[in-house]
Amino acid sequence: MSKKGFTLAEVLITLSIIGVVAALTVPTLVRNYEDAANAAKAKKVYSEIANAWKLYLSDNGGSPVGTFSTRSGLQETFLKKYFKYTILTSYGDGTALTAKALNGGAPLSIDTGITTSDGIFIGIYYAEGACKPNGCATLIVDLNGKSKGPNRFGYDIYSIYLMPDGAFAYKDNQQNIENTTCLKPNQNPKWDEWYNGGNGCFSKPA
Numbered sequence: 001m002s003k004k005g006f007t008l009a010e011v012l013i014t015l016s017i018i019g020v021v022a023a024l025t026v027p028t029l030v031r032n033y034e035d036a037a038n039a040a041k042a043k044k045v046y047s048e049i050a051n052a053w054k055l056y057l058s059d060n061g062g063s064p065v066g067t068f069s070t071r072s073g074l075q076e077t078f079l080k081k082y083f084k085y086t087i088l089t090s091y092g093d094g095t096a097l098t099a100k101a102l103n104g105g106a107p108l109s110i111d112t113g114i115t116t117s118d119g120i121f122i123g124i125y126y127a128e129g130a131c132k133p134n135g136c137a138t139l140i141v142d143l144n145g146k147s148k149g150p151n152r153f154g155y156d157i158y159s160i161y162l163m164p165d166g167a168f169a170y171k172d173n174q175q176n177i178e179n180t181t182c183l184k185p186n187q188n189p190k191w192d193e194w195y196n197g198g199n200g201c202f203s204k205p206a
Contacts, residue, residue, distance in 0.1 A: 052082040053162055053167040064131060080114065097113070097146045100151055120145065121141070125138045131163070142156055
């Protein structure tokens with residue numbers, strides 16, 4: 001009894017079908033994996049920053065007021081002291097992070113910060129030693145560092161508030177901007193006018 005195998009044409013057709021299915025499904029699977037990994041890493045980084053800020057408050061008598069007055073001052077007293085870092089980013093040295101907005105708006109340049117020993121960039125966008133009216137500082141965190149993309153808010157870049165009583169992700173602040181910045185386009189046109197596109201997507205990759 002002779003055995004009939006697959007013809008070359010049948011094999012090629014089968015491989016083509018497998019290729020099409022893979023092309024349609026693999027990118028989605030990879031993106032879902034990357035999103036989950038980013039979310040987990042974002043929460044871990046937030047926890048580390050929150051704990052470091054808590055220690056900073058304790059070391060300064062419970063209040064950060066007056067312990068710094070500029071971004072470089074916060075870099076010196078907080079980032080360099082409470083984190084292990086390998087690269088220092090300072091104003092004018094040409095190594096700033098260019099953070100893209102989810103909504104396609106103008107990118108934001110972060111020129112003061114550190115790159116930690118595990119490759120995370122922690123930058124300082126805003127710093128106010130008096131801790132008012134917008135808190136003490138706003139940190140911009142790039143989970144995979146400045147040199148690896150996409151360098152976009154809501155994906156690998158997130159913002160964290162440093163307040164007199166602790167560190168908070170954007171979704172925890174009173175402005176409650178998470179739902180107005182995690183969509184494209186944003187639900188609230190106000191946030192389309194600034195770099196905030198994706199800024200409130202902490203631990204919720206867009």
